[in-house]
Every structure is written in structure tokens, then in C-alpha cells.
Amino acid sequence: MEDKISTESRLAGHPTSAISDALDELGLPGALSGLSAQREGIGRVCGRALPVKFRRMADDPGAYRFGGGVGKPLEMVLKTMKGGDVVVMDLDGTRTASAWGGLASRLAQRRGVRATIMWGTCRDLEEIRAIGYPVWAVGVCPRRSRNEFTFGSINEPISINGVSIRPRDYIVADESGVVCVPRDRAEEVLALLQKIEAQERLLEQQVREDAVSSWDEV
Structure with a gap:
């Protein structure tokens, strides 16, 4: 457990842009575009992925629950999530329905x-903003998701x-975006980040001093 905590802490010390660069150098797709x-002022978060998928299915009786509140598909997520998780929910990039709101954020x-x-x-x-809970999304929509989606999978x-986002992969997110670091490649990524x-520190110093002679010499 100590190794996992140490890896999380070390990844949390790096911006997502730098982590994405390291992933690119290793040929690993990891930047989640569009979020x-x-x-x-959301800051940076790092935790272990709890992957969730909702499937498109209109008017599924198994997903219905009256009014607002928590729909039945989301209830599965709220029962499973635990401290240290980053909930990553795949709703096919929809902009017409929302599966996460204030009540879920308070419980999380x-x-x-x-x-x-x-x-x-x-x-x-x-x-969500008032309580300070960190959320990344493709946008905002007031419409509940149970009209269009039903439960698909969790922890798969x-x-x-x-x-690809697997259970317990590392998720790092800040105002530049979100990246996923495969759990079995995290140490490689951290070594490359150093x-x-x-290189970035040296380039920054040269830029401040207007002394960049070649972008290839660092």
C-alpha cells in the first residue's frame, strides 16, 4: 500500500501537460481530450480509476426513478465508490443528459x-461549485440521464x-485536462517526467534571459 500511495503522491506533483508528454514519448495514449x-482554481487531483459505463437505452424501466435525485444506474456507482477513487464515467460523450449532479457530489x-x-x-x-467538489466534464446539461441511459458496467x-482506462489506473486532472497513467507503467512515466x-526548467530559464540559441540543445 505504501508504494501505491507514494506513486500517487509523486504523480500528483506533475502537471497533466508534462505527464501527457511522458506518455507520448512512451507511445501510450493517455490524454482524455474534450474534458x-x-x-x-480547481487545483490538481490524483487517484485510482473507478471506471463506469452507462449504455444508451431510452426509457428503460430498470433505470427509472421518479423525479430528480439519484437514478437507479447512478445508485450502483454511489454504492461502490470509496475513498481515494476517481470516478470515471463513460456516457458516450453525450451533451443531452447528465448522470452526475449535486447529491452525488456531496456523497462522493x-x-x-x-x-x-x-x-x-x-x-x-x-x-458542485459551492461545496468545492472537483468535476471534469464535456459540459453542463440540466436533463437527467435515466431517460437515455441505463447501467452498463462498473470496475471494468x-x-x-x-x-483505455482500467480499474486502479492512475488518473491525474488539473485545469489543463485529464490524463490516465496505466498502473503497470507508472514508474516508467515518473522516471521520464524527471x-x-x-528540460522544461532549463528552457524556461533561457526564455526568461532571452538566451535561447537552439531548442535542441537541452
Whole structure:
């Protein structure tokens, strides 16, 4: 457990842009494009992926629950999530329905969940911002998701924009976006990050001093 915590902590010390560069150098797709932090000053989070997939199915009686609140598919997620998780939900990138809102954010925060990543929209944005819970999403939509989606899977691999996300992979998110670091390649990524960020520091110094002679000499 100590090794896992140490890896999480070390990854959390690096911006997503640098992590994405390291993943690119290793030929690993990891940047989840199209996702935005839902408030400014959100900071950086790092945790272990809890992958969730909802399937498109209109008017599924098994997903229906009256009114707002928590739909039955989301209830499965809320029962499973735990401290240290980053909930990563695949709703096929929909912009017409939201599976995550204020009540789910309050419960996740209480459980010690690090953040929620929505390949889809969220809702209750004012409430989410007021309690300070970190959410990344493709946008915002007030409409509930149970009209269009039903439960698909939880704690099984999912794929978002060509990036595979497995249970317990590392998720890092900040205002630049979201990256997934495969759990079995994290040490390679961390070793490469040291080299990349040393290069960045040298380039930054040269830029400040207007002394860049060649971009290839660092």
C-alpha cells in the first residue's frame, strides 16, 4: 500500500501537460481530450480509476426513478465508490443528459472520493461549485440521464477517445485536462517526467534571459 500511495503522491506533483508528454514519448495514449474542469482554481487531483459505463437505452424501466435525485444506474456507482477513487464515467460523450449532479457530489465528497470525470455532462453546477467538489466534464446539461441511459458496467475497463482506462489506473486532472497513467507503467512515466521537467526548467530559464540559441540543445 505504501508504494501505491507514494506513486500517487509523486504523480500528483506533475502537471497533466508534462505527464501527457511522458506518455507520448512512451507511445501510450493517455490524454482524455474534450474534458474541462467545471470551475476555476480547481487545483490538481490524483487517484485510482473507478471506471463506469452507462449504455444508451431510452426509457428503460430498470433505470427509472421518479423525479430528480439519484437514478437507479447512478445508485450502483454511489454504492461502490470509496475513498481515494476517481470516478470515471463513460456516457458516450453525450451533451443531452447528465448522470452526475449535486447529491452525488456531496456523497462522493463525504466518502473521500477524489473527483469525478464525466465523458458526458454534469448538472447542479452551482451546488458542485459551492461545496468545492472537483468535476471534469464535456459540459453542463440540466436533463437527467435515466431517460437515455441505463447501467452498463462498473470496475471494468472502458475506452474514452481511444484511451483505455482500467480499474486502479492512475488518473491525474488539473485545469489543463485529464490524463490516465496505466498502473503497470507508472514508474516508467515518473522516471521520464524527471528528464522532461529538467528540460522544461532549463528552457524556461533561457526564455526568461532571452538566451535561447537552439531548442535542441537541452
